[in-house]
Amino acid sequence: MGQQVHQHTLPNGLVLLAERMDHVRSVAVNFLIPAGSAFDPDGQFGIATVLAEMLTRGAGDRDSRELSLALDNLGVDRSESAGIVNMRLGGSALARNLLPLLDIYADIILKPRLPEEELEPVQALSIQDIESLEDSPQGKVMVELHRRYYPAPLNKDRRGRSEDIEGLTIDAVRAHYQKFVRPNKAIIAVAGNIEWGALKARIEKLFGAWEPGNVPDVVPQSHQPKSEHLFKDSAQTQIAFAYPSVPIGHADYFAARAAEGVLSGGMSARLFTEVREKRGLCYSVGVRHESFRDRGSMIGYAGTGPDRAQETLDVTLSELRKLKAGVTVDEIDRVKAGLKSSLIMAEESTGARASSIAGDWYFLGRVRSFDEIQGAIDALTPAAVMAHLERHPVRDVALVTLGKNPLTISA
Amino acid sequence: MGQQVHQHTLPNGLVLLAERMDHVRSVAVNFLIPAGSAFDPDGQFGIATVLAEMLTRGAGDRDSRELSLALDNLGVDRSESAGIVNMRLGGSALARNLLPLLDIYADIILKPRLPEEELEPVQALSIQDIESLEDSPQGKVMVELHRRYYPAPLNKDRRGRSEDIEGLTIDAVRAHYQKFVRPNKAIIAVAGNIEWGALKARIEKLFGAWEPGNVPDVVPQSHQPKSEHLFKDSAQTQIAFAYPSVPIGHADYFAARAAEGVLSGGMSARLFTEVREKRGLCYSVGVRHESFRDRGSMIGYAGTGPDRAQETLDVTLSELRKLKAGVTVDEIDRVKAGLKSSLIMAEESTGARASSIAGDWYFLGRVRSFDEIQGAIDALTPAAVMAHLERHPVRDVALVTLGKNPLTISA
Numbered sequence: 001m002g003q004q005v006h007q008h009t010l011p012n013g014l015v016l017l018a019e020r021m022d023h024v025r026s027v028a029v030n031f032l033i034p035a036g037s038a039f040d041p042d043g044q045f046g047i048a049t050v051l052a053e054m055l056t057r058g059a060g061d062r063d064s065r066e067l068s069l070a071l072d073n074l075g076v077d078r079s080e081s082a083g084i085v086n087m088r089l090g091g092s093a094l095a096r097n098l099l100p101l102l103d104i105y106a107d108i109i110l111k112p113r114l115p116e117e118e119l120e121p122v123q124a125l126s127i128q129d130i131e132s133l134e135d136s137p138q139g140k141v142m143v144e145l146h147r148r149y150y151p152a153p154l155n156k157d158r159r160g161r162s163e164d165i166e167g168l169t170i171d172a173v174r175a176h177y178q179k180f181v182r183p184n185k186a187i188i189a190v191a192g193n194i195e196w197g198a199l200k201a202r203i204e205k206l207f208g209a210w211e212p213g214n215v216p217d218v219v220p221q222s223h224q225p226k227s228e229h230l231f232k233d234s235a236q237t238q239i240a241f242a243y244p245s246v247p248i249g250h251a252d253y254f255a256a257r258a259a260e261g262v263l264s265g266g267m268s269a270r271l272f273t274e275v276r277e278k279r280g281l282c283y284s285v286g287v288r289h290e291s292f293r294d295r296g297s298m299i300g301y302a303g304t305g306p307d308r309a310q311e312t313l314d315v316t317l318s319e320l321r322k323l324k325a326g327v328t329v330d331e332i333d334r335v336k337a338g339l340k341s342s343l344i345m346a347e348e349s350t351g352a353r354a355s356s357i358a359g360d361w362y363f364l365g366r367v368r369s370f371d372e373i374q375g376a377i378d379a380l381t382p383a384a385v386m387a388h389l390e391r392h393p394v395r396d397v398a399l400v401t402l403g404k405n406p407l408t409i410s411a
Numbered sequence: 412m413g414q415q416v417h418q419h420t421l422p423n424g425l426v427l428l429a430e431r432m433d434h435v436r437s438v439a440v441n442f443l444i445p446a447g448s449a450f451d452p453d454g455q456f457g458i459a460t461v462l463a464e465m466l467t468r469g470a471g472d473r474d475s476r477e478l479s480l481a482l483d484n485l486g487v488d489r490s491e492s493a494g495i496v497n498m499r500l501g502g503s504a505l506a507r508n509l510l511p512l513l514d515i516y517a518d519i520i521l522k523p524r525l526p527e528e529e530l531e532p533v534q535a536l537s538i539q540d541i542e543s544l545e546d547s548p549q550g551k552v553m554v555e556l557h558r559r560y561y562p563a564p565l566n567k568d569r570r571g572r573s574e575d576i577e578g579l580t581i582d583a584v585r586a587h588y589q590k591f592v593r594p595n596k597a598i599i600a601v602a603g604n605i606e607w608g609a610l611k612a613r614i615e616k617l618f619g620a621w622e623p624g625n626v627p628d629v630v631p632q633s634h635q636p637k638s639e640h641l642f643k644d645s646a647q648t649q650i651a652f653a654y655p656s657v658p659i660g661h662a663d664y665f666a667a668r669a670a671e672g673v674l675s676g677g678m679s680a681r682l683f684t685e686v687r688e689k690r691g692l693c694y695s696v697g698v699r700h701e702s703f704r705d706r707g708s709m710i711g712y713a714g715t716g717p718d719r720a721q722e723t724l725d726v727t728l729s730e731l732r733k734l735k736a737g738v739t740v741d742e743i744d745r746v747k748a749g750l751k752s753s754l755i756m757a758e759e760s761t762g763a764r765a766s767s768i769a770g771d772w773y774f775l776g777r778v779r780s781f782d783e784i785q786g787a788i789d790a791l792t793p794a795a796v797m798a799h800l801e802r803h804p805v806r807d808v809a810l811v812t813l814g815k816n817p818l819t820i821s822a
Contacts, residue, residue, distance in 0.1 A: 023433075025759070065679060073745050074752075077753070078678070094752055094756075097752075120691065121688065124719075125691045129694055132694065134646035134647075135646050135714075236545075267482065268476060276536065277475060280532030280533060281535070281539075283543065305539060333484065338483060341486025344437065345488070348437060
């Protein structure tokens with residue numbers, strides 16, 4: 001299938017991306033607006049999440065219920081959330097419902113009512129979400145790791161802080177909307193059975209008058225990652241760790257993904273083999289690459305019983321250290337097979353494609369072709385991966401553990 | 412796109428199903444073998460889960476590591492698990508790798524080594540999995556609800572019991588394999604870019620000599636569902652409930668799905684509106700339909716803070732009771748839009764199609780066409796849904812709560 005990606009930038013800065021997929025009947029729409037939690041002002045941690053929820057509580061001619069009904073009547077499977085940098089809105093629907101769906105999203109984004117009477121239930125929901133984290137030790141340890149590993153404001157959790165959320169007024173939410181929900185750095189990505197001409201015309205009509213603003217950039221502060229044990233009277237010990245890698249777009253990016261794959265891609269990967277298969281230490285263990293524009297990281301997780309936690313940590317750290325001793329041709333071949341297979345399978349999903357083209361534009365300012373990505377994967381060799389690991393060795397591992405007893409990092 | 416579903420039954424009883432999807436490059440394979448947890452003998456609860464994990468620890472010419480490597484080299488995204496009735500194995504891969512993938516799965520299913528030295532790590536893993544449930548109150552409350560709501564043996568949890576798993580011997584695991592991993596009631600479902608002739612020939616060659624056995628049926632005992640509060644010192648109160656509905660294949664099945672949709676399908680559904688949107692009582696609340704061959708049920712869940720749990724339960728039960736007062740045309744239209752949209756979107760995923768044709772065959776002994784399902788959805792009316800609710804009213808609700816304080820069921 002030939003890849004057909006269209007791009008158009010509106011005068012107000014809004015970027016429209018669309019990938020035509022001929023053989024599907026569905027469409028996925030992804031709005032990325034740089035209004036994520038990183039921009040939550042001091043004393044208002046959680047406002048991005050509250051705003052994302054408030055946006056769908058009535059917009060244009062429709063109140064909250066009418067808006068939900070209108071989307072449900074189009075069969076839209078939708079979601080709204082605040083990420084660290086971007087607020088994300090969107091969903092999937094039948095391709096024939098794309099234009100009416102965009103009409104509704106234009107209301108949500110440009111004419112939200114942000115009604116005062118909806119604020120209290122939304123605050124209550126957000127506080128519930130914070131409290132529920134206490135019953136999810138795996139979620140909790142990752143939040144605590146991010147808080148200590150990343151510099152402010154990248155270390156903020158989308159859930160925010162209960163006291164701050166309780167103190168929010170509708171005026172504060174409206175002011176946050178006015179300041180941050182702006183087109184100049186926003187992206188609309190659409191993938192599926194679309195007609196580019198009609199789509200582009202509708203987007204221009206709906207979003208052309210959206211006024212640009214002074215949207216700030218995320219400026220990470222200087223920071224030293226911290227390790228820490230947090231006491232919790234839980235059945236298992238949660239182990240989370242992070243160390244620096246390179247971001248998407250870096251010349252070493254695919255070599256970094258290969259290093260991730262050697263450790264964690266597939267059932268024969270090193271961490272899986274040593275921790276799970278040979279020793280039965282824990283069900284899930286692995287590392288995954290995570291990228292901001294200016295930095296990439298490897299984020300790792302394992303959860304196990306307190307009697308096995310120290311051994312799990314020792315074996316995991318030992319595998320990280322062993323990486324510099326070399327990777328084999330067989331390992332890299334296996335990683336390449338996995339990356340290519342995932343790439344091709346993701347081509348078949350409108351949701352995956354909408355998310356992928358939006359991400360490419362956000363990180364790179366362009367959409368990578370399948371051929372480009374496939375070429376980069378094909379070019380991977382053990383030597384290239386080792387050269388990357390020379391330049392970016394596994395070091396400065398930040399470790400956060402959660403459970404009854406602290407663990408020791410062996411020398 | 413014209414639907415192309417092929418079916419062939421081998422002399423040993425194994426059913427092969429395949430759906431050709433012309434425009435994809437991937438393929439999904441789903442093995443359903445009636446060797447689920449319901450068949451775990453007394454004193455060996457958890458043996459199906461241990462066996463599912465052991466099957467991939469070496470098979471045919473390959474030891475555990477070689478087997479993982481071979482699958483990883485084909486770029487297979489795979490999983491194995493024991494369900495209540497069926498053990499499920501399978502994965503997704505590029506269509507060009509289908510035949511070599513089947514060769515490996517034939518080894519896993521017909522020639523597993525079930526090596527003694529792998530038993531201990533697998534037991535350790537299974538026990539870890541049981542312990543980790545203590546740190547997941549949401550998972551825990553659903554397990555406890557199933558245990559009390561369903562009759563034995565449908566009420567068994569795949570995780571089993573730690574004492575039983577510790578006591579398992581390799582001989583017991585091998586005997587369980589011999590008895591239950593048999594072709595007579597097994598299903599292989601394949602969806603994607605396949606050639607039927609080549610697929611059928613390969614399946615016949617690989618699985619033709621698989622010897623049938625005396626595979627028992629699941630025979631549910633008579634049972635009275637129980638409600639109970641379970642104390643846990645958790646941050647949130649978990650609420651789980653269940654009540655009888657009709658199974659897949661019943662004349663009322665789509666009417667039951669519509670009742671589910673009125674309560675819980677989409678953001679404008681009754682439970683979502685009343686519990687989440689208006690009152691902000693909890694983030695997620697809903698019911699979903701669940702089917703065994705002989706019975707269907709509605710399973711509900713809500714999780715919230717202890718101070719809001721009683722109100723959440725009251726509002727939820729009140730909505731269940733109100734169903735008999737009637738449903739509107741608008742509600743049914745919304746539900747129909749949602750069901751049709753989901754149906755069409757699932758057509759585009761090889762994984763969803765493989766799982767769907769396997770499920771149809773298991774429940775109905777045939778594969779439903781899209782036209783048939785779409786016709787059943789189109790035929791839904793408020794009157795049909797109300798007639799269903801007359802015959803199958805919301806009653807005998809079993810309630811399990813988990814948290815600091817018990818809740819009261821109001822009259």
